[in-house]
Amino acid sequence: MEKMKKIIYLFSAFFMLSLFSCSDNDEPTPAEDKDAEKVTRTILIYAINNSNLATDFSDDSREILKGVKDAAQSDARVLLYRYDNENTCGLYRVDMDKNNETYFQLIKSYERKQTSTSPDRINEVITDALALYPNAQYDMIFWGHGSSWAPKFTGHDLVNNGPQKAYGGEYDGGKDSKGYPSTNDTEIDELARAIPDHRFQTIWFDCCYMGNIEVIYQLRNKCDFFVAYPTEIYSPGMPYDKTLPYLMNQEHNLVAAAGTIADFYNNSRYTVAVIDMSKLEPVADVAARVFKTGDLRPDRYSLVKYHTSTSTVPLYDLRQYLREIANLNGNPQLADEVSDTVDSMVLFHAESQFDFGGNYWDVSNISGISISPFTNGTTKEDDYYRTLDWYHRVY
Secondary structure (H helix, E strand, O other): OOOOOOOOOOOOHHHOOOOOOOOOOOOOOOOOOOOHHHOOEEEEEEEOOOOOOHHHHHHHHHHHHHHHHHHOOOOEEEEEEEEOOOOEEEEEEEEEOOOOOEEEEEEEEEEOOOOOOOHHHHHHHHHHHHHHOOOOEEEEEEEOEEEOEOOOOOOOOOOOOOOOOOEEEEEEEEEOOOOOEEEEEEOHHHHHHHOOOOOEEEEEEEOOOOOEHHHHHHOOOOEEEEEEOOOOOOOOOOOHHHHHHHHHOOOOOHHHHHHHHHHHHOOOOOEEEEEEHHHHHHHHHHHHHHHOOOOOOOOHHHOOEOOOOOOOOOOEEHHHHHHHHHHHOOOHHHHHHHHHHHHHHEEEEEEOOEOOOOOEOOHHHOOOOEEOOOOOOOOHHHHHHOOOHHHHHHO
16 A cells, blocks of 8 residues: 545746746735745645545645644745646645635746656755745655655656656556556655755655665655654545644644644554654664674564555564564673664654554554565665665664
């Protein structure tokens, strides 16, 4: 199971003006923000909505408008990048009219000469968004399908040779081997290169399976805090009308925002975790020591399992997996150190009583972060894993 949510408007060429300049008569254009210098926080939502999640995007778009209206924060802004039609995509700002109704105001149009999963397009949009509010603290939300670190090695043309995994799931205009619309995604190393270092306070993946240590470590220099789900997430995803007020307010309460996932799904199945990226290197340190203790590995049937049939790689709980290896190889003290460092990194996690197979799982062994055990094989996926920063750091 993967995830996400719809809305399509066309704007005339009148709005496709320069991103930052005023008109000749010094009257602000609709795309300009006269209070830009006063904005203290900006949330950029990057949506891969040209997918089988289009209906969910429609729902989320309404939630975004409601969330901004309910937050009523004049010093915060929400930006949304989305696919509009086969020719254009757009960067929008949520504005409020004289009747206090929120709407999406076009800021910039982009020709659809490449997929929205292209790292060049992702970087272009981020660069444009960061230039809008130079005094603001920025957060970023990635919206779309997710599949942890797993690749399928395709390009980002508008018709390519088939599907791949990581982040995205965008229709690219082609067909797969079964005649279904083919999709395009961004590999996690490409995504890391597309995001500038140290420009975001928070990155939140509103996607399946991205609460994964391989993903987190690849993006370690991109944000101070990281929010994601180690499992899949049902297609409604994040309840933006509930979450955005917490993200936009002065306190920027990430734990409360993540808690809306638990409230929204209630007795259904979900997971969510908030990560303090400043505590990531100690986790990498202890993991590297664990993998050097010996060759014994736990029976995977005894581990907390985050993957289902929709995941292309096995995903188990990070803390439990590392502890089991340390204990099996005769180092219980190191196992305790694993718990201390992982728990220090995870500021908050919440999960349903049942896993996604409908079974009770051992909540005491859930840390909120997954890991994909490396088997040192000879597949293309194994070769790709060897390029990841986590591999170089701990194996």
